[in-house]
Amino acid sequence: MFDKLKEKLNDFKKTIDDKVKSVTQAEKEQKPETAPETRAQEAPQAAAPAQAPARAKETAPAGAKQPSGIFDKAVALTRGELILSEKELEGPLWDLEMALLESDVALPVAESIIETVKKDMTGQRKKLLSSTGDMTEDALRHAISDILNVNTLDFDEFVRNREKPVTIIFIGVNGAGKTTTIAKLGQYLKDHNYSVAIAAGDTFRAGAIEQLERHAEKLGIKMIKHQQGADPAAVIYDAVAYAKSNKKDIVLADTAGRLHTNINLMDQLRKISRVVKPDLVIFVDEAIAGNDAVERAKLFNDAVPINGTILTKADADSKGGAAISIAHITGKPILFLGMGQEYKDIKKFETGWFVDRLFER
Numbered sequence: 001m002f003d004k005l006k007e008k009l010n011d012f013k014k015t016i017d018d019k020v021k022s023v024t025q026a027e028k029e030q031k032p033e034t035a036p037e038t039r040a041q042e043a044p045q046a047a048a049p050a051q052a053p054a055r056a057k058e059t060a061p062a063g064a065k066q067p068s069g070i071f072d073k074a075v076a077l078t079r080g081e082l083i084l085s086e087k088e089l090e091g092p093l094w095d096l097e098m099a100l101l102e103s104d105v106a107l108p109v110a111e112s113i114i115e116t117v118k119k120d121m122t123g124q125r126k127k128l129l130s131s132t133g134d135m136t137e138d139a140l141r142h143a144i145s146d147i148l149n150v151n152t153l154d155f156d157e158f159v160r161n162r163e164k165p166v167t168i169i170f171i172g173v174n175g176a177g178k179t180t181t182i183a184k185l186g187q188y189l190k191d192h193n194y195s196v197a198i199a200a201g202d203t204f205r206a207g208a209i210e211q212l213e214r215h216a217e218k219l220g221i222k223m224i225k226h227q228q229g230a231d232p233a234a235v236i237y238d239a240v241a242y243a244k245s246n247k248k249d250i251v252l253a254d255t256a257g258r259l260h261t262n263i264n265l266m267d268q269l270r271k272i273s274r275v276v277k278p279d280l281v282i283f284v285d286e287a288i289a290g291n292d293a294v295e296r297a298k299l300f301n302d303a304v305p306i307n308g309t310i311l312t313k314a315d316a317d318s319k320g321g322a323a324i325s326i327a328h329i330t331g332k333p334i335l336f337l338g339m340g341q342e343y344k345d346i347k348k349f350e351t352g353w354f355v356d357r358l359f360e361r
């Protein structure tokens with residue numbers, strides 16, 4: 001999962017690690033002629049071999065700081081500490097930015113990650129106690145977590161504390177997986193001992209009501225429906241009324257898939273929102289849709305402010321960047337990931353879990 005992004009982040013770690021290793025090696029070999037104050041503190045056997053590289057001798061006048069090989073005078077190693085300057089990291093950070101863009105991370109998000117990594121890794125003395133890879137990984141983890149932790153919303157806590165019934169509306173484009181996601185969440189909420197009702201708010205697509213009804217029957221959840229073509233706001237309103245009078249805890253409301261460019265259908269979503277006053281509006285899209293999903297999330301959020309996103313099909317070959325980008329662009333958290341076609345295949349999104357996946361070996 002998220003293999004592409006994982007691979008790119010690991011490439012960056014390796015680039016920095018390799019470069020620092022080669023600089024460290026070069027420093028060790030050149031130290032006796034150039035860093036007397038450091039040499040004085042070291043054991044005699046740590047002194048450079050008599051045949052230190054000729055090039056280093058030529059380029060390093062006595063007492064001057066050593067050029068640092070690949071980092072081009074950019075890395076200073078003193079007392080086991082590493083100092084990286086912005087200039088030294090320029091090349092690898094540029095490569096990282098390109099790699100992030102290739103992994104569906106949107107430009108402003110990639111820039112934000114680069115900025116945080118740069119701040120974390122430059123200008124400060126970093127103890128070389130752990131491997132450089134750890135230092136780089138820490139900076140990347142920090143940068144990505146920062147973005148994902150924007151406006152966190154704990155779904156379980158929200159549902160627990162909210163006055164019942166809690167009405168949740170699902171919006172998004174066609175075929176993104178809304179219906180399946182509603183069924184999965186129905187199961188999830190039942191497993192958490194909530195009583196659930198479903199509103200067949202997709203009155204537009206032929207077969208949508210029946211599709212949802214099949215799920216509702218399998219799950220033993222009551223579904224409220226009108227005829228195809230009916231006003232979805234009225235269906236959802238009725239479902240909420242049903243939940244109130246039958247003491248149901250949660251209403252999960254489907255809506256027709258629509259293109260964010262369809263003004264009439266986006267107006268319809270606004271109407272639903274006005275009439276029903278949902279507790280949560282959740283945007284559903286495919287993790288594999290990458291930057292398209294990011295763009296759609298932004299436009300949907302502009303039309304009807306969302307509270308969070310569920311990304312489906314994360315089990316397919318998704319690059320991973322969409323999750324990070326959508327959180328940043330909408331300023332709203334990722335709530336769940338769809339991880340397959342079974343009801344149980346839904347995973348509550350946790351930043352730590354996601355970031356761990358990106359760095360697992």
Ligand SMILES: Nc1nc2c(ncn2[C@@H]2O[C@H](COP(=O)(O)OP(=O)(O)OP(=O)(O)O)[C@@H](O)[C@H]2O)c(=O)[nH]1
Pocket residue numbers: 173174175176177178179180181202205208256257258312313314315316337338339340341345
């Ligand atoms: N692999 C995988 N497939 C999924 C996931 N979620 C949904 N699907 C599949 O995606 C397809 C579309 O899902 P639906 O739930 O019908 O999509 P929808 O958004 O309701 O579609 P519309 O009603 O047209 O808006 C179905 O074949 C689902 O089984 C997921 O997390 N992983």
